[in-house]
Amino acid sequence: MARITLRQLLDHAAENDYGVPAFNINNMEQALAIMEAANTVDAPVIIQASRGARSYANDIMLKHMMDAVTEIYPHIPVCVHLDHGNGPDTCMTAIQAGFTSVMMDGSLKADGKSPADWDYNVGVTKTVTSMAHLGGISVEGELGVLGSLETGMGDKEDGHGAEGKLSHDQLLTNPDEAVKFVRETQVDALAIAMGTSHGAYKFTRKPDGDILAMNVIEEIHRKLPNTHLVMHGSSSVPQDLQEIINSYGGKMKPTWGVPVSEIQRGIKNGVRKINIDTDNRMAMTGQIRKVLSEHPEEFDPRKYLKPAMEAMAKLCKQRLQEFNTAGQASKIKRVLTTAEMAKRYAKGELAPKVA
């Protein structure tokens, strides 16, 4: 059973100069697509579930799906991660359900939409790290609020995200504060804000440095060379997937995502976890639309879910290759148990190296 913690996986990624995509799942088809891709290219992978996924699929179903994929693919290290936990309670129940890693997103309050202040964020994140690390579970924190530098609007396209207009100070993580945040909270990975947002409508044009501030990542990496950075909202929203959806009756407006080349630049600068959901949603939806429109007589779900799974697996495989995750699974010689990780935290071996 190769269920790996985020911390062990990202430490390996940092030592070997690669990034790991974190793909969201809500159902069996998505879990199988991710694993098919990871297995084909010998890549470790992060499978993450949001609060929405947990209520859609049920924790018990998710737990058994994770057990199933690690049983089917025992040689592929899989990190099971909670995406955007909105409070210590949500994080603790995820751990009980078998997650090896949790995100405490204290950039927003528990309602998932009001930007939180420093003390709140540090407080809730510290609560989670101190509990989770006792059990060897990894923690991702977030400093800075996701949202658009073009419009100043927060990110609430898919439910979780700030409401209303935000200042540049809120939308761009401050590098000095990032150092202080990591020192005070002891997080294993830090999500930062630099102009990306969730969903398909990130940018109205191909992004340049004014609206996708990769320089912020570079500056944070200079100050925190040993901290694993996380890019949220990192779907590339490929034009060809937009075209497939639209040519089979979809109505997506023209839009741009995060170019893969910018993510690769991030990986050279400490980005180790890259969150991708929208691209996979689009890959699946495109094929479902295609099958249903070309074969309106069809009503067997497998007829459209199989091509949907294949399209998602193709997308996942492409990202695993682009981020240099491919070929790394077999290099991870031993997956440490959470109990072993707990001992490492207790000994202080995993404390952040912050000046």
Ligand SMILES: O=C(CO)COP(=O)(O)O
């Ligand atoms: O950040 C994400 C999940 O936390 C997903 O981002 P996308 O909407 O760009 O895929």
Ligand SMILES: O=C[C@H](O)COP(=O)(O)O
């Ligand atoms: O926000 C991150 C992911 O895209 C998950 O979205 P969700 O909350 O709709 O499940």
Ligand SMILES: [Zn+2]
């Ligand atoms: Zn979201």
Ligand SMILES: [Zn+2]
């Ligand atoms: Zn996110």
